[in-house]
Amino acid sequence: MMQTFEEFWALVVDVWQQGVFGADVGHFITALGIFLAFFLLRGLVTRFILYEIKVVTARTHTPIDDDLVVALEGPIRFTFIILGLFFGGEFLRLEETPAVLADNLFRSLVTFNIFWLLFRLVQPLSHLFTPLEELFSPELVEWLLKILKGLIALIGGAAVLEIWGIKVGPMLAGLGIVGAAVALGAQDLFKNLIGGMLVLAEKRFRVGDWILVDGIVEGTVEKIGFRSTMVRRFDKAPVQVPNAEFADKPVTNFSEMTHRRIYWKIGVEYGTRIDQLREIRDGIEAYVLGEDAFAKPPEVATFVRIDSFNASSIDIMLYCFTRTTVWGEWLAIKEQLAYRIKQIVEEAGTGFAFPSQSIYVESLPSAPGDPAEADQDGPEPFTPPED
Known part of the structure; x- marks a missing residue:
């Protein structure tokens, strides 16, 4: 029994000394302690130092520094994880294959953290692109930022693959062949993508505009995406419109109206x-020329004319524009205009016409037994004999 226990203890000592990857268990425990120390330091830095920096930036008038601190917080916290793994791995003194794997892992983590930092910095630094919004549009600038983020992610992924010995060049060549085949089956997708770019580049409309696409939809633009644009109809139902529709069909942007028209025929x-x-x-x-709610010539055309003789009325054409383009205000102005027109017509001593028809009859048939009927040419009426 004693000999068996000694053999077991020798096995435990051998495992403790050999450990894993040539390092004894004691070194692994120490390396784990180093990692936990950096992990705790990460929490302290986040809780105290970053918190104080946030308090200072909150007192400034610009939002850029606040956004920068938020963007840097994640990569800074992850840096302590990398440091803990690196110093813990260095303490283990790995050799040969484990050392190569550990080195590639540390390089990959550092590369990932750098590109993650660049990815997160794009949004805070987007304030630098504000002057471009005057040349293009806010939506197009947002697209450019998304493309920039995508490029950073792709380059970062390629860099990590290169660390592990995976050549990106041959992969891209293979993807090019596959992409050509996919492009043939995804023509509509690319057509919509190009259509969206044209919409933003030409500033046909932007988020919040009221548009009408003939035969498709009328409503308010809520989101312009890479493939489609979401338009919310006036019944509050959302409609996803492929961007290619905006390139193939005429689009009316009512939000670009300078004035709003009133065109009536008053009979x-x-x-x-x-x-x-x-x-x-x-x-x-x-009334129209005297009210401030209406735009005046030569800013807009204004006509009040006796226009035509209709089937049952004499028509007066009213053609004018309001200064406001807001629908609710425009309806209120129209309402007051209608009240005033009715008052004017009544004060003139006449009235409004309504559809009517007049029927003219040249003669009416006479009743049976009427003496006037006897004077008319034609056969006498038949009277059946009495029983």
Whole structure:
């Protein structure tokens, strides 16, 4: 029994001394302690130093420093993880294959952290692209930032693959062949992508605009994506419109209106005299030209004219523009205009016409037994005999 226990203890000592990858268990425990020390230091730095920096930046008037601190927080915290792994690995003094694997791992983590930092810095530094919004549009600048983020991620991934001996060049050549085949089957996707770029480059519309795409949708633009644009209809239903539709069909952007039009045909009775017509026309014109809510010539065209003789009315054309383009305000102005026109027509002593028809009958048939019927040429009416 004693000999068996001695053999077991010898096995434990051998495992303790040999450990894993040529390092004894004691070294592994020490390396783990080094890692935990850096992990605790990471928490202290985050809790005290970064917190104090956030307090200082919160007192400034610019949001750039606040965004920078938020962007740097993640990579800084991850740096302590890398340091803990690196110093712990150095203490183990690995050799041969384990040493190569550990070296590649540390290089990969450092590369990942650098490109992660660059990726997160794109958004805070986007304030530097603000002057470009005047040349292009905010949506196009946002697209450029997304493309920049994508390039950073791709380059970072390629750098990590190169560390592990994976050649990116042959992979890209192979992807080029596959991409050509995929492109043939994804023509609509690229067409939508190009359509979205044209929309942003030409500034046809932007987020928040009220647009009409003939035969497709009318509503407010909420999001312009790479493949499609989300337009929310006035019944609050969202519609995803492929960007290619904006390149193939005419798009009306009502948000770009400088004024809003009122175009009415006002029909008055045919019994209206000429002096009454003049009074009505002059009264409406004086109201439109005298109210500040309406734009005046030569800024816009304004007409109040006796226009045509309709089937049941004499039509007066009213063509004018309001200064506001807001729908609710425009409706209120139209309402007041309608009240005033009705008052003008009533004060002129006439009324509004409504659709009507007149039927003219040249003669009516006579009743049976009417003496006038006997004077008419034609056969006598048949009277059946009485029983």
